[in-house]
């Protein structure tokens with residue numbers, strides 16, 4: 290028994306030493322639950338330490354049978370095997386209500402001239418370096434006001450046989466998802482920002498083909514996609530960022546990762562609760578886009594990373610949710 294006792298002590302010391310490396314100032318309330326406060330939403334109190342990985346040129350695929358498929362991405366970049374990955378399943382009943390500010394753009398009504406192209410993995414809208422870029426206000430910490438600069442916009446989508454949003458809300462997967470990617474101004478670029486805590490903010494907007502008011506910007510964006518017929522071929526497109534965001538900005542907030550390698554865990558995700566609507570016909574223009582894998586359209590496998598475990602990460606909302614009734 291004495292031997293067993295010593296073994297237990299040694300084991301507990303080892304566990305403490307190992308877990309101590311990962312636990313960062315977790316706060317508990319009276320019931321032993323993580324005290325989800327404004328600060329937790331802003332990046333303090335998660336049970337795991339985020340991993341940061343550099344950009345990589347290594348080939349990756351969405352083909353689940355490929356040696357470079359999503360389940361193997363951790364071989365391409367170790368961050369992809371981390372505990373703070375994205376996308377995750379979101380649940381309105383389990384998310385915590387918080388007084389989160391509603392994000393909006395400074396100069397969101399400016400017109401940004403850009404290039405729409407098929408990257409081989411996504412439809413991507415990028416902008417020249419001399420284009421005035423709006424900044425996203427009211428993200429996270431008060432000291433971060435107006436710190437996040439819009440870098441680019443890309444789209445995830447499925448196929449006639451599969452849905453294409455990365456995040457799932459109350460078990461509902463949508464037809465697609467827009468990602469508006471921002472970097473913290475002090476880092477100067479996405480590739481540098483992915484090496485810093487909270488370096489990136491991604492606004493994720495689900496797309497639905499069910500009936501609803503259509504968003505003009507998305508309509509015109511998909512019209513322009515019709516002009517893309519080859520990988521890296523580009524067409525001009527002018528974006529008004531504020532107009533792509535829905536009028537009602539109910540959102541989920543959580544800390545996660547890039548959803549493609551290198552999967553750096555430096556992303557604040559803001560996931561819009563309600564989808565933008567497009568017609569079923571418009572979705573079809575996405576399904577024929579060629580991929581980087583020779584004569585196979587992107588829609589063959591879609592460009593959606595399968596859900597990953599949330600690992601008890603706090604998920605907050607800026608809207609009154611069911612959980613408020615019970616809190």
Ligand SMILES: [Zn+2]
Pocket residue numbers: 443445468548
């Ligand atoms: Zn994305």
